[in-house]
Amino acid sequence: MSDTVIRVDNLSKKYVLSHQQEGQSRYKSLREVISNGAKSLSQKFLKPSGKEIYSPSREEFWALKDVSFEIKQGDRVGIIGRNGAGKSTLLKILSRITEPTNGRIKINGRVASLLEVGTGFHPELTGRENIFLNGAILGMSKAEIKRKFDEIVDFAEVEKFLDTPVKRYSSGMYVRLAFAVAAHLEPEILIVDEVLAVGDAQFQKKCLGKMEDVGKEGRTVIFVSHQMSAVESLCTRGILLESGTISIDGTSEQAVRAYLEKAYSLGEMTPLWQRTDRSGSGRVRASSFRILNSEGIQESSLKSGEDYYFEIGYLNNTGIALKDVVVSLDIFDEKGNRILLLRTNFTKSNVSLNPDKGYIFCGINNLLLTHGSYRFSIFISHSDTEILDYIEDAASVNVDGGDFFGTGSSGLPSHCKILAKANWSTKIAINNHNYLL
Numbered sequence: 001m002s003d004t005v006i007r008v009d010n011l012s013k014k015y016v017l018s019h020q021q022e023g024q025s026r027y028k029s030l031r032e033v034i035s036n037g038a039k040s041l042s043q044k045f046l047k048p049s050g051k052e053i054y055s056p057s058r059e060e061f062w063a064l065k066d067v068s069f070e071i072k073q074g075d076r077v078g079i080i081g082r083n084g085a086g087k088s089t090l091l092k093i094l095s096r097i098t099e100p101t102n103g104r105i106k107i108n109g110r111v112a113s114l115l116e117v118g119t120g121f122h123p124e125l126t127g128r129e130n131i132f133l134n135g136a137i138l139g140m141s142k143a144e145i146k147r148k149f150d151e152i153v154d155f156a157e158v159e160k161f162l163d164t165p166v167k168r169y170s171s172g173m174y175v176r177l178a179f180a181v182a183a184h185l186e187p188e189i190l191i192v193d194e195v196l197a198v199g200d201a202q203f204q205k206k207c208l209g210k211m212e213d214v215g216k217e218g219r220t221v222i223f224v225s226h227q228m229s230a231v232e233s234l235c236t237r238g239i240l241l242e243s244g245t246i247s248i249d250g251t252s253e254q255a256v257r258a259y260l261e262k263a264y265s266l267g268e269m270t271p272l273w274q275r276t277d278r279s280g281s282g283r284v285r286a287s288s289f290r291i292l293n294s295e296g297i298q299e300s301s302l303k304s305g306e307d308y309y310f311e312i313g314y315l316n317n318t319g320i321a322l323k324d325v326v327v328s329l330d331i332f333d334e335k336g337n338r339i340l341l342l343r344t345n346f347t348k349s350n351v352s353l354n355p356d357k358g359y360i361f362c363g364i365n366n367l368l369l370t371h372g373s374y375r376f377s378i379f380i381s382h383s384d385t386e387i388l389d390y391i392e393d394a395a396s397v398n399v400d401g402g403d404f405f406g407t408g409s410s411g412l413p414s415h416c417k418i419l420a421k422a423n424w425s426t427k428i429a430i431n432n433h434n435y436l437l
């Protein structure tokens with residue numbers, strides 16, 4: 001059919017894992033790097049994270065298995081799935097950065113991709129030089145690129161740093177420029193992996209808007225994200241990947257619904273120590289997660305306004321005590337929006353780990369989440385230089401009941417997830433003066 005721009009037939013990709021797992025430990029998605037608060041990306045990529053003790057039993061690993069689909073011109077396709085499902089691998093094959101092991105792809109049109117940090121840009125070249133390099137790779141003439149240049153710089157807000165090598169850019173600047181280049185150089189097919197995980201809310205909105213524009217111009221967008229609300233609003237079509245195979249290929253709403261249902265049931269069923277959909281060096285692994293009430297008794301759900309301990313069991317595979325370990329709990333709502341980030345270094349509370357195993361407790365008073373379903377991700381790193389363990393959807397938890405306000409009101413859970421008590425009045429006293437409003 002003439003309006004088919006991408007055709008994928010029985011695509012498979014096999015990785016062979018070495019014992020040292022160097023490839024895997026170096027391989028970090030954009031989101032992983034950013035969620036570690038990485039300032040120096042290059043340092044992170046260049047420095048292998050010490051000896052790897054954790055090694056899986058499997059040597060061969062199929063990241064994609066027999067994947068087939070067709071994408072038509074102007075389709076906006078959201079690709080979703082849990083960590084390790086094969087989303088980025090698929091995008092890399094479509095962008096011809098990696099070869100498939102088996103199967104075929106056929107693409108009609110110029111592809112611009114924004115994948116993990118490090119692809120597409122040359123670190124030693126300046127922002128300006130990278131814009132021209134990328135344009136040339138896309139087959140554009142110098143004059144064409146010049147015409148787009150100001151728009152790109154304007155969108156990325158990097159004017160002052162145009163003549164700085166991009167390796168000196170902050171992660172936010174880097175991604176802004178990379179996105180601007182990919183989206184503005186008039187690709188026929190725009191492929192974007194997770195860009196919304198970085199940047200502030202305003203930039204995220206700008207990116208979504210730009211991708212929508214690109215789609216409206218009749219061009220094709222393929223978009224990987226863990227933010228279900230973004231996938232639903234941007235995409236007309238959704239593909240759900242599960243362990244390297246397609247489990248749903250339908251509308252974005254159908255794919256999102258299936259993903260959310262599966263995410264919850266899986267999160268409840270598989271104990272943390274058995275989970276393989278995780279990343280990090282593995283020198284420390286989170287092995288369990290429980291909610292305890294203020295008496296230390298395990299709870300299966302939460303109530304707004306109450307006090308709790310989140311308990312993370314860990315296995316330390318290094319055999320030595322570790323100091324200055326950063327632990328994060330990321331809390332997402334059912335649409336994948338991040339609602340809360342609890343992290344030890346915010347409060348200068350980094351923890352020390354026993355040489356073998358133990359528990360980490362995160363105490364929280366007056367729970368400010370309103371009713372609903374939430375998912376917790378666990379992230380453990382060492383001195384902010386080595387990601388030890390990262391499990392997305394480590395637990396799914398319901399908040400139901402509770403009386404945060406002491407009035408019986410639950411807030412409006414469908415409108416807002418965070419509760420705060422406000423003092424309302426028509427009069428305030430400041431410096432002993434009464435102000436009537």
Ligand SMILES: Nc1ncnc2c1ncn2[C@@H]1O[C@H](COP(=O)(O)OP(=O)(O)OP(=O)(O)O)[C@@H](O)[C@H]1O
Pocket residue numbers: 015016017023024027029063081082083084085086087088089090
């Ligand atoms: N270069 C590599 N060498 C070995 N294994 C790899 C490599 N790249 C990816 N993998 C593995 O292939 C699987 C699929 O990875 P992929 O990055 O495609 O997942 P993903 O769906 O993008 O996950 P995430 O949501 O975490 O970004 C994972 O188990 C990953 O560890």
Ligand SMILES: [Mg+2]
Pocket residue numbers: 029087088089193
């Ligand atoms: Mg990925």
